Amino acid sequence: MGLTGRLAIRNLARNRRRTLLTAMIISLSLTALMFTDALIQGMTDTMVRSATRLYSGDAQIHHRDFLARQDESRVIDDPQAVLEQLAREPEVAGFAARTLAFGMVSSAANNRAVQVVGIDPEAEAGVSKIAGAMIAGDYLSEAGPVTQLLIGDRLAELLEADLGDRIVVSVNNQLSEAAEQQLFRVSGIFHLNARAMDENLAFIRLPEAQSMMGLDGAVHEIAFNMTSASLATDTSLGLWQRLSNDRWVAQGWTELMPQLATMLQLTNSSTIIAGIVLFILAGLGVINGLFMSIYERTYEFGVLLAIGTRRRQLFKLIMTEGLILALGAIVIGLILGVLLITWSASVGIDYGSMEVSGVALAEIIRPQHRFMQYSALPFWVLIMTLVACIYPAIHAARIVPAKALHKSL
Amino acid sequence: MSSVIETRDVSKHYGEGDTLVKALDRVSLGIAPGEFTAIVGPSGSGKSTLLQLMGGLDNPTHGQVHLANKDITQMSGRELSDFRRDHIGFIFQAYNLIPVLTAAENCEYIMLLQGVPEAERRERVYAMLERVGLAGREGRFPHQLSGGQQQRVAVARAMVSRPNIILADEPTANLDSQTGSDLLDMMHDLNRNEGMTFVFSTHDPMIMERASRLIRLKDGCIDSESEREA
Ligand SMILES: Nc1ncnc2c1ncn2[C@@H]1O[C@H](COP(=O)(O)OP(=O)(O)O)[C@@H](O)[C@H]1O
Ligand SMILES: [Mg+2]
Numbered sequence: 201m202g203l204t205g206r207l208a209i210r211n212l213a214r215n216r217r218r219t220l221l222t223a224m225i226i227s228l229s230l231t232a233l234m235f236t237d238a239l240i241q242g243m244t245d246t247m248v249r250s251a252t253r254l255y256s257g258d259a260q261i262h263h264r265d266f267l268a269r270q271d272e273s274r275v276i277d278d279p280q281a282v283l284e285q286l287a288r289e290p291e292v293a294g295f296a297a298r299t300l301a302f303g304m305v306s307s308a309a310n311n312r313a314v315q316v317v318g319i320d321p322e323a324e325a326g327v328s329k330i331a332g333a334m335i336a337g338d339y340l341s342e343a344g345p346v347t348q349l350l351i352g353d354r355l356a357e358l359l360e361a362d363l364g365d366r367i368v369v370s371v372n373n374q375l376s377e378a379a380e381q382q383l384f385r386v387s388g389i390f391h392l393n394a395r396a397m398d399e400n401l402a403f404i405r406l407p408e409a410q411s412m413m414g415l416d417g418a419v420h421e422i423a424f425n426m427t428s429a430s431l432a433t434d435t436s437l438g439l440w441q442r443l444s445n446d447r448w449v450a451q452g453w454t455e456l457m458p459q460l461a462t463m464l465q466l467t468n469s470s471t472i473i474a475g476i477v478l479f480i481l482a483g484l485g486v487i488n489g490l491f492m493s494i495y496e497r498t499y500e501f502g503v504l505l506a507i508g509t510r511r512r513q514l515f516k517l518i519m520t521e522g523l524i525l526a527l528g529a530i531v532i533g534l535i536l537g538v539l540l541i542t543w544s545a546s547v548g549i550d551y552g553s554m555e556v557s558g559v560a561l562a563e564i565i566r567p568q569h570r571f572m573q574y575s576a577l578p579f580w581v582l583i584m585t586l587v588a589c590i591y592p593a594i595h596a597a598r599i600v601p602a603k604a605l606h607k608s609l
Numbered sequence: 610m611s612s613v614i615e616t617r618d619v620s621k622h623y624g625e626g627d628t629l630v631k632a633l634d635r636v637s638l639g640i641a642p643g644e645f646t647a648i649v650g651p652s653g654s655g656k657s658t659l660l661q662l663m664g665g666l667d668n669p670t671h672g673q674v675h676l677a678n679k680d681i682t683q684m685s686g687r688e689l690s691d692f693r694r695d696h697i698g699f700i701f702q703a704y705n706l707i708p709v710l711t712a713a714e715n716c717e718y719i720m721l722l723q724g725v726p727e728a729e730r731r732e733r734v735y736a737m738l739e740r741v742g743l744a745g746r747e748g749r750f751p752h753q754l755s756g757g758q759q760q761r762v763a764v765a766r767a768m769v770s771r772p773n774i775i776l777a778d779e780p781t782a783n784l785d786s787q788t789g790s791d792l793l794d795m796m797h798d799l800n801r802n803e804g805m806t807f808v809f810s811t812h813d814p815m816i817m818e819r820a821s822r823l824i825r826l827k828d829g830c831i832d833s834e835s836e837r838e839a
Contacts, residue, residue, distance in 0.1 A: 203714075203721050210709035499704060506666055506701075507766070508694020508722055510687055602667035605701060606657075 204513075208520040215493065222489030223529035229482035230533030230581045231540060233475055237577065238541040238567035239549070240471050244464055246565050248429055251460050252453045254392050255328045255401075257296075257423030258432035261443055261450045266420060272301060273374050275418035276448050282422055289439045291431050294326030295424035299409040303371035305351070305402050307359035314355065316371055316402050318409020318419075327423050330390055330403065337363045337388035346408050349384035352398030353391045361386050369402065375414035382412055479580075483588040490522065490592040501596055502604025515597040522589030529585070530578045541567050612639035612675070613774045613806050614663050619672035621658050621829075632658040634829040635672070640774065640808055645800045647820035648810040654826040656810035660776045663808070664697045665689045676773065694722050698767025698775035700809075703783045705763035706751040712738060712762045713747035719770040737769040738762070741795060757788035764796060768805060777809035781816055793819050 212219045252258045261282060263274035276282060279297045286295040299318035304311055321340040325331040330350065331339045340348050349367055351359070361367060365386050373380040384404065392398055410417060426432050432452040443450035454461040494501075501514060548564035621633040633655045640646060640663075648656050661667045662674055665681045673680045681692060693699075706715045716734045725733070738747050741761040751759055760780055767775045777796070781789030793816055799805050809820075817823060825832040 203718070206714075207707070207709060214709060500707060503699075503701065503705060504707070505690070506664070506693065506699050507719055508690055508697075508770075510690045510722075512687075513722070600667075602661050605661075605666070 204517055204520050205524070207517060208524050211493070211497075211517075211521055212525060215496075218489055218492060219525065222486055223525055223532065225482050225485035225489070226526060226529035226581060226585055227533035227536060229478050229584075230530055230578060231536040232478060233577050233581070234533070234537035234573040235540050235544070235567065236471055236474065237573050238545070238569060239565070240467060241568040241570060242545070242549075242565045244467070245429070245568065247460070247464070248453065250394065251457060252429065252432070253329065253425065254394060255330065255397055256453065256456065257327045258426045258429055259424055259450055259452045260456055261422040261424075261448050262420065264447060264449050267456075270302070272372060272413065272420065275415060275420055276422065277418040279417070279419045279422060282443065282448070285443060286422070286424055289442070291426050291437060291439060293425045293427045294323075295422060296320055296323035296327040297406065297419040298324075298421045298423060299406065299413060299415060299418075300420040301371040301409065301413055303369060303402075305355070305359065306368045306370075307361040307365060309360040310358060312355060312358055314400050314402050316369055316404065316409065318406040318413075319403055320406045327425055329392065333390040333392050334388050335391045337386065339388055340403065340405055342405075344387065345385075346405070347384045348387040348405060350388045350390055350403040351386060352401055353389050354395065354399040355402065356386065356389050358399070363387070363389065367402075369404065369412075371409075371412050373412065373414040380412045380414075382408075479584050482581075483584050486522070486525075486585055486588040487591055490518065490589060491595070493521075494518065494592050494596045497596075498599060498604050501599045502601045505599065505601040506605060511597040514599075515593045518593035518596050519586065519589055522585055522593070526582050526585035530581055533581065534574065534578060537573065538569075541569055541573070545569075611641075613642050613644075613677075614808075615639040615675045616659075616663060616669075617673045617675065619659075619662055619669045619674060621655075621662060621667070622670045631829050633662065633669070636829070636831055637672075638824065638831065640806060642806055643800070643804055644806050644808070644822055645797060645820055646808045646822040646824065647817050648808065648824045648826060649812055649817050650810075650826035650832070651812065655829040656826055657778050658829075659826065660778050660808065660810060663774075664699060664776045665693050694719060694770070696773045698770065698772040700760070700763045700767050700775060700777035700780045702779045703756070703759075705766070706759055708751050711748050711750055712743060712754065712765075715751070715762055716766045716769045719766065723770060733769050734765075737765040740768075740799075741765045755788075757784055757792060760784065760792050761795065764792070764799070768799060768803070774806040774808065777807065779810050779812075781811065781813060786813075786815065789813065790815060 261276065263276055265271060266274040283295065283297065286292050297320060301316040303314060303316040305314050319340065321342060335353060340350060349369065351361070356362065359367065363386050367384050367386060368381055369384050370379050370381040390398070431437065433454050435452070440450050504514060505511070545566045545568065548566050550564050616636055616638045619633055619636045620631065623630040623632055636659060648659060650656055662669050665674070665684070668682055673682050675681070676692070676696060681689065684692060707718070710718065713734050716737060717730050720730045720733065735747060738744060741764055743758060743761055743765070746754065746758065751762070754762065763780070781792055784792060796807055797819055800807050811817060821837060823835045825834070
């Protein structure tokens, strides 16, 4: 090691407590940045999965006018062709056709306006989590009676209805343009842990729904999941084109739930802002630590300059001290970061039944490792530290030896 | 005989207006090779200022400082750095040494800046530390040495880079009289046997007596000058 490096290391070792404190500012900033990123990753993942995999699916196909107009007559009248195409797409993991009706459910005690969804039980189980969310009774089955009805636990409470109770469902028939009523029995109660769904959804089998609505094999929605959730946001994939035509359109969740996408973006921006604030605070801490060490050594720098050290060499010495400090601190920060993320991921963070913009954080959040936490973040922390060193280093290099030495002369 | 260093009409003023201090006022002085010169005078008479200007640590308000027929007051910052490194040895009153470097490393430092090869550096450092009576203490850090030993390292550091002149500002002021006297004997010995030119400031009468030339400063002016056979 050169003399500059040796000098720098020994200078850092001179006031160990201060060096350690300054290093801790850098280390903990890095750890905090890493953990925040990991948490946001985990949270985003959980939220997106709650929002999509619970019920909606990663993507959906509708008649081009259906969502905008909420018009139940805008249907996909040839779902079979679309379903066959979906089966051919390698990125698609599961798909299910649905009918959607704005309807009324009435029990002996109460009425509620809800969305009545007709589903194909087997296909639906490959897209949403309803089958696994049953808390009473059974999921819909092909073999069972035509009067099977699934409602959420909150809706059951509101209707004061229990398993086996009679419920009258009424929806609009598109052919007769009149209300069509039919008697069902509560065959299952689900709990998706998302208020909007547990309160406002009722499921019946697809053929019954189609006949009540006079749809003749047509559906309103085909929901599907991708092999990896992140594929749904990749608009460059060819399948969006292949699954759309002039009448229906396939859209990923960012288009279907723009408020969720916006919120995640907002979360990202606030993380970046918090990160910048953290950077500035850490930078000021580093500047402060280095300045204290430089003020203490003013006389010494005077001697170094007097005996022929160039100003540039003194600048280099301070920067080397900063570099060594930063590298050491970053190693500590990385170790703390890995440990914290790994530990919190294994334990998980339980937000209880917190809902963010109507979407429940149903699952335990597990912070996630990703490459940038170990590459970009330490890199920027290093740059931050070196930038923070420049000011004190320039200050040291500008010391006037005659003045610095005046004290004792 | 031509001078090692020559000041021509050199003045140094600090502050301005009411607070103006004429630390040096039109001092012209030549130092010949091999001199062992003492600058004496009461505190505040301008001794340190004169040594700083001769060593290129600061620029005079008026006048010129010449070394080997070059006017150092015209040099750029970097030229001046290199000039000090190659031509001047400095010894200050105290805290001369870099605390995190050993005695040997302190001496080696300037030669490193000069680009002297490692083997030669080591050889010169060990020889010089032995010369000032510190053989066996090369690896000690300054805080492990006594005040007198630290000043000896400072002398060794100034000598080892082979400057034209060594400027010592009250080198014995922080030492007890015996240690101070020993240090001066050693410097005098280096002056006679190695031919090194020394200019030192002091207000210790015992130290003054060893000088071959005595320059008395008063209020920034040369008050009187005397020479004696060494
Ligand atoms: N950097 C400085 N700023 C202001 N005044 C100074 C400075 N250096 C020296 N002086 C003043 O110049 C005068 C001479 O100082 P100095 O050369 O240190 O004297 P000495 O070394 O003989 O005690 C003193 O009055 C001192 O206060
Ligand atoms: Mg003085």
